[in-house]
Amino acid sequence: xxxxxxxxxxMKHRIRSIEQYADHAEDIQRGVLRRLxxxxxxxxxxxxxxxxxIRLYESFAQRVPLNDYETLKEYIDRMRHGEADVLxxxxxxxxxxxxxxxxxxxxxxxxxxxxxxxxxxxxGTDCVALYLHKHNPKSRLFxxxxxxxxxxxxxxxxxPESLVGDLSAILIENVSRFVNHFRVPSKxxxxxxxxxxxxxxxxxxxIPQRVTNLSGxxxxxxxVIHSVLDKTGKTDLSQVWPDLEVFFHGGVAxxxxxxxxxxxxxxxxxxxxxxxNASEGFFGIQDDPSTxxxxxxxxxxxxxxxxxLEEVGTENPQILPLWKVETDxxxxxxxxxxxxxWRYQVGDTVRFExxxxxxxxxxxxxxxxxxxxGEELMVDNAEQGLQEACRITGAEVEEYTxxxxxxxxDGHCRxxxxxxxxxxxxxxxxxxxxxxxxxxxxxxxxxxxRYKDLTLQRLEIVKARQxxxxxxxxxxxxLGGQHKVPRLANNRDIIEQxxxxxxx
Numbered sequence: 001x002x003x004x005x006x007x008x009x010x011m012k013h014r015i016r017s018i019e020q021y022a023d024h025a026e027d028i029q030r031g032v033l034r035r036l037x038x039x040x041x042x043x044x045x046x047x048x049x050x051x052x053x054i055r056l057y058e059s060f061a062q063r064v065p066l067n068d069y070e071t072l073k074e075y076i077d078r079m080r081h082g083e084a085d086v087l088x089x090x091x092x093x094x095x096x097x098x099x100x101x102x103x104x105x106x107x108x109x110x111x112x113x114x115x116x117x118x119x120x121x122x123x124g125t126d127c128v129a130l131y132l133h134k135h136n137p138k139s140r141l142f143x144x145x146x147x148x149x150x151x152x153x154x155x156x157x158x159x160p161e162s163l164v165g166d167l168s169a170i171l172i173e174n175v176s177r178f179v180n181h182f183r184v185p186s187k188x189x190x191x192x193x194x195x196x197x198x199x200x201x202x203x204x205x206x207i208p209q210r211v212t213n214l215s216g217x218x219x220x221x222x223x224v225i226h227s228v229l230d231k232t233g234k235t236d237l238s239q240v241w242p243d244l245e246v247f248f249h250g251g252v253a254x255x256x257x258x259x260x261x262x263x264x265x266x267x268x269x270x271x272x273x274x275x276x277n278a279s280e281g282f283f284g285i286q287d288d289p290s291t292x293x294x295x296x297x298x299x300x301x302x303x304x305x306x307x308x309l310e311e312v313g314t315e316n317p318q319i320l321p322l323w324k325v326e327t328d329x330x331x332x333x334x335x336x337x338x339x340x341x342w343r344y345q346v347g348d349t350v351r352f353e354x355x356x357x358x359x360x361x362x363x364x365x366x367x368x369x370x371x372x373x374g375e376e377l378m379v380d381n382a383e384q385g386l387q388e389a390c391r392i393t394g395a396e397v398e399e400y401t402x403x404x405x406x407x408x409x410d411g412h413c414r415x416x417x418x419x420x421x422x423x424x425x426x427x428x429x430x431x432x433x434x435x436x437x438x439x440x441x442x443x444x445x446x447x448x449x450r451y452k453d454l455t456l457q458r459l460e461i462v463k464a465r466q467x468x469x470x471x472x473x474x475x476x477x478x479l480g481g482q483h484k485v486p487r488l489a490n491n492r493d494i495i496e497q498x499x500x501x502x503x504x
Contacts, residue, residue, distance in 0.1 A: 003142040004132070011129035017299065018126070018287070021357040025298055026323040033057055033303040036336055039114075043085045045075065045342060057321055061305075066319065066334065068345045069107045076108055079340075082159045087340025088112050094174075095156055096167040096279035109279045111170055115339035118301040120171060123282025126297065127248055127275060130287045135271050136245065144243050145209050146183045147202070148172070149216030149224065152193035167279045168216075184209050195220070195479045203227040211241040217251035218261070219399070219484065225264055238267045250275040252484050253362070253383045254292075256397045259390065260422060276362060280346050281337050284360065293359040298322065301338035306331035309349055312366050319343075327352045330378065332366050349378070368488050372404035373413060373455050375446040379487050381439060388438035393431045396423035399469035399485050403495040405460070414457040418495055418502070420464035432461045464502055472498045 021028070037060065041051040049064050065071070075087050076095075084091045087110065094116075095108040111120070132139050151166025153173065163170065172190050180187070185205040192198040202224050214221055225237055234240050244265065254274060261272070276284035276294055281302050284294030296304070304322045309330035311317035325331060333346045347367065350360045364379030371377070386397055400419040407413055417435070425431040436458050440447035449455040473479045486494050 002140065004140050007128070007142060008132040008137075008139075011125075011132065014126065014129045015133045018130070018295070021295070021298055023356070025355075025358060026321075028299050029303060029322050030057060032299065032301065033060060033336065036301060036303060036338060039338065040088055040340070043087060043089055043340075045087050045340070061319065061321075064343050066317075066343050066345065067341075072341070072344065075340075076110060079110060080108060080157050080159065080162070080164075082157075082162075087342070088114075088338065092340065093156075093159075093162045094170045095162075095164040096170060097164050098279040107279075108164060109167075110339045110341070111167070111279075112339050115281070115301060115337060116171075116174055118338060119281045120167070120277070122300050123275065123277055123285065123297060124171075127273060127285055130285055130295075131246060131248075131271070131273055134287055135273060135289045139245060140243065141212050141245065142182060143210070144182075144212035144241075146213045146215055147185075147206050147209075147211050147224075148183050148190070148214075149202075149220055150190040152191050154193075167277075184211065195223075199224045199227045203231050207232060207240060209241075210243055212243050212245055214244070214247040214249075216249065217484065218249050218254055218257040219252055221247070221249070222257060222260065229264070236263075237265045238270075242267075245269055246271040246273060248273050248275055250277050253379065255383045255387045256390075256400075258387075260396055278346065278348070280341060280344065281335060281339070283333075283335075288359075291353070291359070293353045293361050296322070296358040296360055298358065303336040305334040305336075305343065306350075307334060307345075308332075309366075322358060325352055325355070325358075327355060330363050351380075364488070367490075368486055370402065370404055370415060370488050370490055372406060372490055373449050375443065375449045375456065377415070377439065377443060377446055377488065381443045381446070382487060384442045385435050385438040388441075389431055389435040392434040393425035393427070394423070395421055395425035395431055398422040399464070401469075401485055401487060401489070401495055401498060402459075403489045403492045405492075412457045413455065415459040416462060416495065417459055418462045418464050418498055420466065420468055424463070428461055428463065432459060435459060435461075462499070462502070464498070468498065468502050472501055475501070 037051045037054050040046040054060050054063060079086045079092050080095060092110045092112050094111040096111050098107040098109055150168035150172040153163045153165025153169040156162035156164040169191055172187060185202045189198060189201045189205055207228060228240055232240050237244060274286040274292060274294060284296055286292060287295040306320050306325050307317045309332060312332045319334065328351060330349050330351050333348050333350055335344050335346055336342050347365050349363045349366055351363045352358060352360045361380060369378050390396060398420040400417060402415055402417040405414050405416050440450055469485050470479060
């Protein structure tokens with residue numbers, strides 16, 4: 001019996017637990033909340049809001065306020081400087097560095113020892129369990145090694161043994177010896193801060209190995225794949241690693257990259273499994289190969305609440321527990337976790353496709369959309385539109401961002417898309433037409449605003465120079481790791497910065 005079969009048998013009990021999600025979601029989630037409140041009742045935050053007296057979700061919702069990073073920042077800063085028992089019991093040694101807020105360049109998300117085990121590593125383990133049992137029962141995953149991309153970290157303040165950096169770097173730093181035996185590259189290479197140097201060293205270390213699986217952000221993994229192909233002179237990755245069978249991906253939407261991956265990995269045995277693993281927690285896994293929707297993982301140390309998108313930012317928004325959500329509505333996600341995030345607004349928006357079990361898609365960010373003219377264009381609309389435009393024209397999109405043009409010199413309003421193509425369309429105007437029509441097909445509000453060009457004119461495409469978006473990320477110290485280009489914005493701040501680089 002090979003090691004993959006042994007691991008699969010060992011994980012069978014976990015699959016049975018996950019199958020309970022469909023019929024017992026409310027009970028499971030209420031139990032998670034009780035567990036979190038009990039564990040934190042003697043922390044400063046727990047004493048402030050009387051966690052020891054809270055028995056039911058309804059009391060929790062009435063007593064504990066809605067938070068974002070700004071409202072928790074003072075607590076987190078004190079934790080980073082060594083204070084214990086603040087938002088979670090004990091000292092917190094690790095902080096995942098995430099994109100900043102309006103007041104700060106970066107956010108520092110606490111990652112506790114318990115959060116590592118019962119959220120992040122639990123998610124990684126379940127990815128393997130679900131893949132072996134649902135996606136590929138004939139897998140030989142552990143016959144080779146995993147190519148896992150990570151970011152970098154550095155010391156946190158002056159607190160001994162405390163680190164701050166990309167979540168992926170924190171996970172690699174603390175990963176078990178068993179996992180280390182089955183992964184490449186070396187820890188030293190994985191944690192390099194210079195991504196351009198790192199991807200070349202990853203290629204050197206990984207090429208001689210028998211790689212069976214990949215894990216990482218699609219955009220950064222694609223960069224590594226091209227380094228591997230350049231170094232080996234091969235035309236596709238199956239010629240380098242014939243036993244490659246799965247890519248566990250997350251961080252950005254996969255649809256814009258799907259055709260590129262299928263071209264570079266033409267093996268009929270290749271699988272793709274989407275995950276939702278953010279700095280704040282591990283939330284979802286694609287459990288069913290017949291759909292790209294993800295299963296919400298409801299028995300980790302994460303309690304979920306949701307705000308209808310139209311109420312985000314209002315004075316007293318409606319906040320719903322998981323068992324009150326409906327399908328086909330956009331919600332902003334709110335989490336409570338064993339990393340000390342209490343009723344914390346993640347900033348992502350989701351839409352549920354089913355509730356038995358709870359399967360969902362990420363639809364965007366609460367601050368990543370275009371609604372300058374009432375069109376309510378979400379990131380998932382953009383991804384679907386680009387996929388269709390690429391299908392029609394044969395183009396491939398590497399990176400993009402879009403923003404409104406509120407009024408040009410002719411008094412016209414439109415959306416402006418800055419796109420870096422891996423494969424350019426023969427006719428950029430035909431691509432613009434295809435994208436515009438596709439967006440109208442997936443978004444009725446956009447279609448209504450485009451009616452006879454009365455409110456919105458047809459969108460505009462600006463071609464970006466090769467490497468432009470990486471250059472912009474590098475200028476901000478965010479090349480590699482889990483950093484990504486903001487896709488949509490309701491203002492022109494980001495697109496103007498990148499356009500300025502494009503015009504140099």
